[in-house]
Amino acid sequence: MAKTPMRVAVTGAAGQIGYALLFRIANGDMLGKDQPVILQLLEIADEKAQKALKGVMMEIDDCAFPLLTEMTAHSDPMTAFKDVDVAVLVGARPRGPGMERKDLLEANAQIFTVQGKALDAVASRNVKVLVVGNPANTNAYIAMKSAPSLPAKNFTAMLRLDHNRALSQVAAKTGTQVKDIEKLTVWGNHSPTMYADYRFATVNGKSVKELINDQEWNANTFLPTVGKRGAAIIEARGLSSAASAANAAIDHVRDWVLGTNGKWTTMGVPSDGSYGIPEGTMFGFPVTTENGEYTIVQGLEIDAFSQERINLTLKELTEEREGVKHLLP
Numbered sequence: 001m002a003k004t005p006m007r008v009a010v011t012g013a014a015g016q017i018g019y020a021l022l023f024r025i026a027n028g029d030m031l032g033k034d035q036p037v038i039l040q041l042l043e044i045a046d047e048k049a050q051k052a053l054k055g056v057m058m059e060i061d062d063c064a065f066p067l068l069t070e071m072t073a074h075s076d077p078m079t080a081f082k083d084v085d086v087a088v089l090v091g092a093r094p095r096g097p098g099m100e101r102k103d104l105l106e107a108n109a110q111i112f113t114v115q116g117k118a119l120d121a122v123a124s125r126n127v128k129v130l131v132v133g134n135p136a137n138t139n140a141y142i143a144m145k146s147a148p149s150l151p152a153k154n155f156t157a158m159l160r161l162d163h164n165r166a167l168s169q170v171a172a173k174t175g176t177q178v179k180d181i182e183k184l185t186v187w188g189n190h191s192p193t194m195y196a197d198y199r200f201a202t203v204n205g206k207s208v209k210e211l212i213n214d215q216e217w218n219a220n221t222f223l224p225t226v227g228k229r230g231a232a233i234i235e236a237r238g239l240s241s242a243a244s245a246a247n248a249a250i251d252h253v254r255d256w257v258l259g260t261n262g263k264w265t266t267m268g269v270p271s272d273g274s275y276g277i278p279e280g281t282m283f284g285f286p287v288t289t290e291n292g293e294y295t296i297v298q299g300l301e302i303d304a305f306s307q308e309r310i311n312l313t314l315k316e317l318t319e320e321r322e323g324v325k326h327l328l329p
């Protein structure tokens with residue numbers, strides 16, 4: 001029997017990430033090749049943006065995706081989020097050259113209070129929310145706090161792009177394939193302070209840390225490369241990452257909904273106090289997922305270097321949160 005369609009809201013649907021994301025959702029890459037979808041697309045109430053959205057929808061129509069059962073355009077989150085099972089919150093201003101993601105806080109924070117409230121009012125009680133718009137962790141925190149009747153665990157932030165970047169750097173360094181690397185994670189904020197951690201990682205069963213055996217490379221090449229990759233792409237392309245961000249959003253939601261079969265991945269989730277991260281802080285953790293729920297991997301040893309890095313990224317997140325306090329209920 002055919003499955004009931006799932007309702008997926010995407011905000012910023014006419015933007016660059018939207019253009020790389022929508023076609024893949026409609027194609028079944030995110031929720032499965034047997035899962036029909038309804039797309040509920042939100043853009044700002046600006047004539048140009050709405051017209052661009054119509055153009056994207058015309059192209060989606062022209063793909064004749066068998067899994068796409070319905071598609072609607074919206075300028076009001078209260079209609080866009082009605083009964084949604086998944087909400088991918090992309091719509092926000094991107095940074096330009098020379099900016100840090102936290103410089104976007106002021107410009108973007110307001111969007112996530114409004115959208116958190118709308119999700120609270122009209123979304124499915126089981127909605128899975130992924131915040132992509134930067135600064136992603138703090139925006140996800142704002143949306144979560146603005147939606148007090150929804151479970152906090154339904155709100156997540158995208159660290160998957162950092163995770164995928166780290167995978168590909170480790171594969172290149174060790175001369176191995178990304179598909180063979182397991183147990184890698186990224187702790188903390190989606191910012192240059194994130195801590196990509198391969199201490200527990202294995203490749204074909206061998207320890208990545210032992211294979212690399214180079215703490216100088218870890219501290220001075222690997223971490224800055226992953227941490228500053230977004231800026232390097234802005235510098236090279238003149239625009240921030242879009243296709244790789246859309247790909248990471250697909251990976252994040254797919255793994256959350258369909259499970260990781262015991263494998264680790266990274267999600268930004270509200271802390272339950274694990275590893276001394278204050279409860280509620282939207283923090284990148286190693287997780288496994290099953291039956292639509294994520295679980296933070298427990299019991300990992302945190303050595304002095306790792307603790308220092310975790311403290312640094314936590315400090316930044318705490319400061320960002322202080323900066324938006326006035327917007328929260």
Ligand SMILES: NC(=O)C1=CN([C@@H]2O[C@H](COP(=O)(O)OP(=O)(O)OC[C@H]3O[C@@H](n4cnc5c(N)ncnc54)[C@H](O)[C@@H]3O)[C@@H](O)[C@H]2O)C=CC1
Nearest residue numbers: 012014015016017043091092093094132133134136161245
């Ligand atoms: N978490 C992550 O790993 C990554 C996050 N990003 C972030 O994603 C966001 C979007 O990036 P792009 O698609 O490249 O930007 P873009 O400027 O191409 O598109 C953003 C779209 O959002 C729309 N928008 C703005 N406010 C909105 C609102 N309140 N409701 C609905 N739509 C709204 C705009 O009209 C625009 O069409 C940026 O904040 C960017 O920094 C980008 C890459 C990776």
Ligand SMILES: O=C([O-])CC(=O)C(=O)O
Nearest residue numbers: 095134161230231240241
């Ligand atoms: O760097 C940016 O502004 C866009 C982004 O978040 C990334 O590519 O990681």
